Amino acid sequence: MFNFWPQKRQQSKILWLDLGDLGDLVHPHGPHEQWQDHGLGLLRTILHQNGIETDLRSTRAVTSWPELQKQLKGYETLIMNVRSYTFPVARKSAQLFKEVNPSGMVLTGGMHATVAVDEMAEIAEFDRICQGPGENTIVDLVKDPHSFPRVIVGIGAKTMADWPMIDRTLWPKPHRRIAKKFNWPMEPECGWGPAPVATILTNRVCPWQCVFCNENSYIPNMGRKPVEAVIDELNYLDRKYGVGSVVIHDSMFFQNPGWLQEWIEKYPAKANKVWPYWAAGRSDTVRQWPDLFEALVRETNWNTISIGFESGSDRILRLLNKECTEEDNYFAIELLNKLGDEFKSQGKQPPMFWANIMLGIPGESEDDAFKTIRMLKAMRYVYPSISYYAPYPGSALGYQLIAEGKSMMSKDNYHRFPGDEKVKGVNYQFYRELLAGKFDQEINQGLDASARHRSGVYEEALIKA
Ligand code: B12
Ligand code: SF4
Numbered sequence: 001m002f003n004f005w006p007q008k009r010q011q012s013k014i015l016w017l018d019l020g021d022l023g024d025l026v027h028p029h030g031p032h033e034q035w036q037d038h039g040l041g042l043l044r045t046i047l048h049q050n051g052i053e054t055d056l057r058s059t060r061a062v063t064s065w066p067e068l069q070k071q072l073k074g075y076e077t078l079i080m081n082v083r084s085y086t087f088p089v090a091r092k093s094a095q096l097f098k099e100v101n102p103s104g105m106v107l108t109g110g111m112h113a114t115v116a117v118d119e120m121a122e123i124a125e126f127d128r129i130c131q132g133p134g135e136n137t138i139v140d141l142v143k144d145p146h147s148f149p150r151v152i153v154g155i156g157a158k159t160m161a162d163w164p165m166i167d168r169t170l171w172p173k174p175h176r177r178i179a180k181k182f183n184w185p186m187e188p189e190c191g192w193g194p195a196p197v198a199t200i201l202t203n204r205v206c207p208w209q210c211v212f213c214n215e216n217s218y219i220p221n222m223g224r225k226p227v228e229a230v231i232d233e234l235n236y237l238d239r240k241y242g243v244g245s246v247v248i249h250d251s252m253f254f255q256n257p258g259w260l261q262e263w264i265e266k267y268p269a270k271a272n273k274v275w276p277y278w279a280a281g282r283s284d285t286v287r288q289w290p291d292l293f294e295a296l297v298r299e300t301n302w303n304t305i306s307i308g309f310e311s312g313s314d315r316i317l318r319l320l321n322k323e324c325t326e327e328d329n330y331f332a333i334e335l336l337n338k339l340g341d342e343f344k345s346q347g348k349q350p351p352m353f354w355a356n357i358m359l360g361i362p363g364e365s366e367d368d369a370f371k372t373i374r375m376l377k378a379m380r381y382v383y384p385s386i387s388y389y390a391p392y393p394g395s396a397l398g399y400q401l402i403a404e405g406k407s408m409m410s411k412d413n414y415h416r417f418p419g420d421e422k423v424k425g426v427n428y429q430f431y432r433e434l435l436a437g438k439f440d441q442e443i444n445q446g447l448d449a450s451a452r453h454r455s456g457v458y459e460e461a462l463i464k465a
Helices: 040-050 064-071 084-098 111-115 117-121 138-145 175-181 227-240 257-270 283-288 290-300 314-319 328-346 366-377 395-402 428-435 440-442 450-455
Strands: 014-018 055-058 077-081 107-108 128-131 152-154 199-200 245-248 277-281 301-310 352-361 382-388
Touching: 014 040, 040 077, 040 138, 055 084, 064 084, 064 283, 064 382, 077 084, 084 107, 107 138, 107 257, 111 117, 111 128, 117 128, 117 175, 152 440, 175 227, 199 227, 227 257, 245 290, 257 290, 277 283, 277 366, 283 301, 283 328, 290 328, 328 352, 328 366, 352 366, 366 428, 366 450
Parallel strands: 014 055, 014 077, 077 107, 107 128, 128 152, 199 245, 245 277, 277 301, 301 352, 352 382
Antiparallel strands: none
């Protein structure tokens, strides 16, 4: 058993518990489990700025439940940001907390409270459940939880311009065995750019309505963070801790051309360094605004471009309400192939796609899946990120499959391993064979010689979803 914070003494009666799988900050399996939680960072910063000190522990920084329970003892209040994939951990933590602090209060909020409030309400140990954003609710709630009903709708800021800069030292520390590589309070390198990594958010909302996601149906609209504020924060972090590269965690960075134009003008001119960054876009808007896209890649060092391609088949793209077509996808691919070739010929690092792909979508035929792998093989500069479609509550398709009894994601297990089967009736054996390259001959038909040469084995690219 690891004794994680031997020196850490209780300083407050209020504890914020960072959530994630046990051990993720002790012996992480991959980089993504190590990202810090901006919801926690933001709300703890607001609490501290309002004179409410909180202690911090993390389920990710312990390796057993008894170890966690020892750390929970003696607190009056427990606060957690619960997402669907951390719901089982939150529930267990609340139960352990109540065992050692029977009169303690458990305050919860987060995405799962917003999209699956019934599941949250079933947990007797959750004393308060806040749906929606919490910026303008958290202080009053923590000060006097008894003046609130059990389920509350939180109040957010109108614009991210009103958010304080997150005090990153309020984020959990990793175990000492990974501390050196982690660069706390910055974040570890994950293969997209040099350490230390600064994760930031410039916006919270995405106006599209893909049926597997649907962010705009549950994240209230709010103004984007001003360009200058984003650059000021990065420069501040660079002066204080050093910045090697940036990950922009926005669900959709490539929106709002006016903002992006300003970013193109100011980021190269005012940032201490034009750090390379990871950020997300869509293929239809790349096609709509190709000049803007090229300028971002060339002038602002957008070197890892995350695109939700999802599928190479129009039939499936329509079913997903993706509002992108095969043609849009190939337009973006050809543009980046061209840009990458040019960068390479000039001896520069080519920009790369972080290509999000879904397989195992209900209704997908073998031919649809072949088209998707064909599309992937057409990308010359790519990190493939493949997942089996997961029916999350909060999304239209997720709600539908849950209601039909077809979801295999249970309350106890929202996500565990990349290969987990997620939906009844999907032939996962076919997909395992597909990712092992068994159908390469068929897939290679119609591809040019260089694409045919690319390996069709994608087992390593399958991620947790
Ligand atoms: C950044 C991000 C990631 C990052 C980092 C995650 C992390 N450590 O924070 C990475 C890339 C690793 C990631 C991965 C995944 N993610 Co993610 N991610 C996001 C994203 C884009 C932003 C999260 C964020 O920082 N938001 C901003 C902060 C400020 O908001 P917040 O945390 O929700 O907190 C606010 C409120 O919830 C509330 N609140 C929170 N806690 C509390 C507590 C109290 C007491 C109160 C009063 C209020 C309150 O107040 C806060 C301020 O308003 C969101 C989408 C989004 N726009 O939110 C998806 C999202 C959270 N991810 C999602 C999913 C499904 C995943 C994955 C499972 C894979 C996937 N399909 O994308 C993986 C699994 C991660 C894992 N640990 O294994 C879903 C979750 C769905 C759900 N029902 O919970 C979301 C909503 C995206 C989506 N629409 O599908 N993710
Ligand atoms: S999948 Fe991407 S484009 Fe679609 S709604 Fe979600 S964030 Fe927006």
